[in-house]
Amino acid sequence: MQTARQRLLFAALVSSSLLAGSSAPAQVVRSAAGDLATVTAARDAFRADLGGGTVAGANGSFGGLRREINWDGAPDSASRPNLLPSDFFNVTSARGAIFFNSHDNLFAVSAKTGNPTATPVVFADFDPAYATKFAAFSAQRLFTSIWDPVYEVKFFVPGTNRPAVVSGFGAVFTDVDLAGRSAIEYWGVDGQSLGRYEVPAASGDQTFSFLGVSFPGAPAIARVTVTSGDVALDGGGEPVGHDAVAADDFLYSEPSEAEDGGCVATPTALCLTAGRFRVEATFFAAQTGSGIARVVPLNSNSGTMTFFSPQVSEVLIKTLDACALNNRFWVYGAAATDVGYDITVTDTVTGDFKVYSKTQGPPAAALTDSDAFATCWAN
Template sequence: MRSFRTLRRTGLAFAALAAAASVTAVSFGTPASAAPRYEFTKVSGAAADAAGLQATVDNYRALLGEPNNGSNPPAAAGRREINWDGTPDAQSDPNLLPPDFFNTTVPRGAEFATKKGNKFLVSADNDNPTKTKPLFGNVNPQYDDIFATFSPQRLFTPLKTPEMTVKFFVPGTKDRATVKGFGAVFVDVDRKNSSKIELFDRHGKKLYSAYVPKAPVKNKGLSFLGIKTNADVYEVRLTVGTDPLNKNNKDGRWKDIVAMDDFLYAEPQKLH
């Protein structure tokens, strides 16, 4: 399910246009300025499978720009992506992922944090040496029935809490950085207000917030939300469903259990 919607805001004036994948452009200006101070373009969509979501993710890739810098040295432009799939078995379920793995071991310029222990889990693949079930089936047998991947075969989640923070660094260093955009694939979003992305500046001021769209199917649906901006984003806070993944939390009724797949973000630039 894809929809196109354009929204522009200058002062109190609004204009909207709706059609079928969601691309929303928002401009925040001041009365004395001819040009907006901050601009935000939101790309979002949801689908029953990876093929249905591909165009939405590719639209966001195009906004962030080329090239995909992978684990290469710091660059002046382009983007970074984390799809979890190359994570070694030693850092995947049943083992924890170090919060700084994708900055120190694999230099993508992103480190993760939570307020409950900084514990993160990448799901097992189907040929892991410990025979751990993929799709977090090792955490709860139900999860194998509700989760799917956008890029096979691994998913990602914080533990003990559904909320986490992404902090940015010049890739491979401890120099803090900012980015001009961030997006992620969410898995099995059943409620329209259960998952969201929030962008913050270096002073802790919220720059932008948006909810992840609900999937069009009950199980194994995929959703994407990405924001591109001219603001300097210091941290991204993610709310991933209503409750954390664990052996007691089952999806359904008042609980929306959600995992994540690919992260995409603009090339981190050193904080000045």
């Protein structure tokens, strides 16, 4: 039987074969699974990749080189049985990260010992079995997405709404039992994938796993998609053949403002209104999981989006220059789907953005945002 030490999956891979044939920049991959010491070694190596030594700094920042979130700074009011605001770590504790998922961007941080509501720790309020399944890597809070184990982390200049990029992102997970059920996918500013990497698994309970990928030389990552197992923790339990996983520490380089040279049209990004507004979307379906919408330009102001088939349009979206009417740019749209989605519209001149979200199930309401962007001043 393999020991935790023997399960060490420590790697430093430059120009990984996972991205063979792509134009993505060279990367360094660090991964490990097993006991605390094994995963700590991988975590510390990733810290060194990002710069700034191996000791966490005040407020999750170290020397302007890297950031960390270990969830322990979240107060009881933002921890179980309460919800964590998705922008907590860009507003209340500004570290340049905002979280998104398919169900109204709901997230949770586990309770700590001695909390005022006597809520069980390590998400055992969702299921008592989690008390012996999960363990905190950095005591004592953990993190999860509500209703959906797949979520996104987008980066911003800390404390602002200006999109940013990072050169690396990594995370610690607890109790990854099944290979292939947990992963991190990295995305560039142009909406193209920089690679999807699986989180290593380890047998047994209260184990740890780490995955971190960095792109030396230049920040390249605008967002990441994290798949934390394949069942939502708030549903309780772990059905046979599935894997319930919680997350602990997040580590990433200091977010730096994205150098946006204007919108670049891609198969997943529309460029509307004289190329000023970039429109992208992700979709979420319980039966098929999440994906990136493909786009079809119609004219300079509008386009459609497809989810499952390139022949079936799911969403019509348009941006309009109404600066002469109410000193705003408008965003209008309509959808013919019950699938959940997040549509992100970015003003590439100012960096301002808006996210229009729909949960899976109910019919989509018409999108009529005539107050979308008060950025006519930048014309």
